Amino acid sequence: MAQATIGIIGGSGLYEMEALGDRQEVRIDTPFGAPSDAIVLGTLDGTRVAFLARHGRDHTLLPSELPFRANIYAMKQLGVKYLISASAVGSLKETVKPLDMVVVDQFIDRTRSRPSTFFGDGIVAHISFADPVCTALARILANAVESLNLPEVELHRGGTYVCMEGPAFSTRAESHLYRSWGASVIGMTNLPEAKLAREAEIAYATLALVTDYDCWHLEHDSVSVEMVIANLKANAINAQKVIRETVRRLSENPPESEAHEALKYAILTPLDRISPAVRERLQLLLQKYL
Numbered sequence: 682m683a684q685a686t687i688g689i690i691g692g693s694g695l696y697e698m699e700a701l702g703d704r705q706e707v708r709i710d711t712p713f714g715a716p717s718d719a720i721v722l723g724t725l726d727g728t729r730v731a732f733l734a735r736h737g738r739d740h741t742l743l744p745s746e747l748p749f750r751a752n753i754y755a756m757k758q759l760g761v762k763y764l765i766s767a768s769a770v771g772s773l774k775e776t777v778k779p780l781d782m783v784v785v786d787q788f789i790d791r792t793r794s795r796p797s798t799f800f801g802d803g804i805v806a807h808i809s810f811a812d813p814v815c816t817a818l819a820r821i822l823a824n825a826v827e828s829l830n831l832p833e834v835e836l837h838r839g840g841t842y843v844c845m846e847g848p849a850f851s852t853r854a855e856s857h858l859y860r861s862w863g864a865s866v867i868g869m870t871n872l873p874e875a876k877l878a879r880e881a882e883i884a885y886a887t888l889a890l891v892t893d894y895d896c897w898h899l900e901h902d903s904v905s906v907e908m909v910i911a912n913l914k915a916n917a918i919n920a921q922k923v924i925r926e927t928v929r930r931l932s933e934n935p936p937e938s939e940a941h942e943a944l945k946y947a948i949l950t951p952l953d954r955i956s957p958a959v960r961e962r963l964q965l966l967l968q969k970y971l
């Protein structure tokens with residue numbers, strides 16, 4: 682199978698990477714089903730990357746319908762070690778304005794019933810998730826943003842992303858509650874992805890692209906798709922520049938990441954007690970430890 686060390690998951694508004702050369706589309710099957718869409722393998726300034734449109738290229742999948750496990754497993758099958766997520770978010774802070782970028786470092790889970798582990802069915806593992814984002818990758822991402830000096834874009838290093846279920850946006854009371862928790866931004870997708878990436882020992886970081894002030898701000902209209910779309914285009918152009926620069930920096934100096942050893946002490950079930958079916962399903966994740 683074709684390989685790429687760097688993966689990119691594009692969210693709302695980022696359905697492709699225009700600068701990708703030598704493109705090859707691969708439809709991958711995984712033990713967890715098919716990913717959101719074909720994965721596009723291509724070259725960004727000489728580096729092979731794998732790009733996936735999170736909601737499908739025609740935006741046909743709700744956040745709750747996303748095949749998170751298949752998406753991450755497919756990236757693992759392609760050999761991805763660093764995964765950059767680009768995501769549209771609402772702002773929960775006055776200082777975080779539409780078009781700003783937040784390289785988040787924490788998540789709060791407000792999702793319900795989304796499959797967010799590869800384990801179970803006779804194998805128990807508990808990964809450490811206190812620091813859910815790879816610090817080294819996040820630093821490279823933030824440095825890339827800073828180096829580009831994008832007009833009208835302020836960078837926020839760190840911040841908490843509330844991951845809600847959706848698809849409806851929050852009520853005003855919920856929005857105020859999340860603000861009282863000190864969170865910076867809100868979206869519907871990144872937390873299950875970050876957890877599964879950690880279980881798959883893939884370094885993960887999020888570039889959160891602000892589209893709106895959710896519904897708490899007295900001087901701004903409450904979020905609507907119309908409002909989000911108005912900022913998605915500018916965000917998508919900026920995100921592609923940032924990703925390109927991040928990939929350049931990553932390929933020059935791939936960092937060590939604790940994520941790459943996340944399963945070392947996480948598996949509680951004696952390996953010889955794991956059923957052949959589970960071994961086969963999780964072969965890619967377990968092979969280092971078997």
Ligand SMILES: CSC[C@H]1O[C@H](OP(=O)(O)O)[C@H](O)[C@@H]1O
Nearest residue numbers: 692693744768769868869870909
């Ligand atoms: C289009 S507004 C709501 C939608 O946008 C974000 O998607 P993504 O994280 O994939 O960029 C948000 O999480 C919602 O899914």
Ligand SMILES: Nc1ncnc2[nH]cnc12
Nearest residue numbers: 769770771867868895904
């Ligand atoms: N206000 C918001 N709430 C949830 N997800 C979003 N994505 C973009 N803006 C959002």
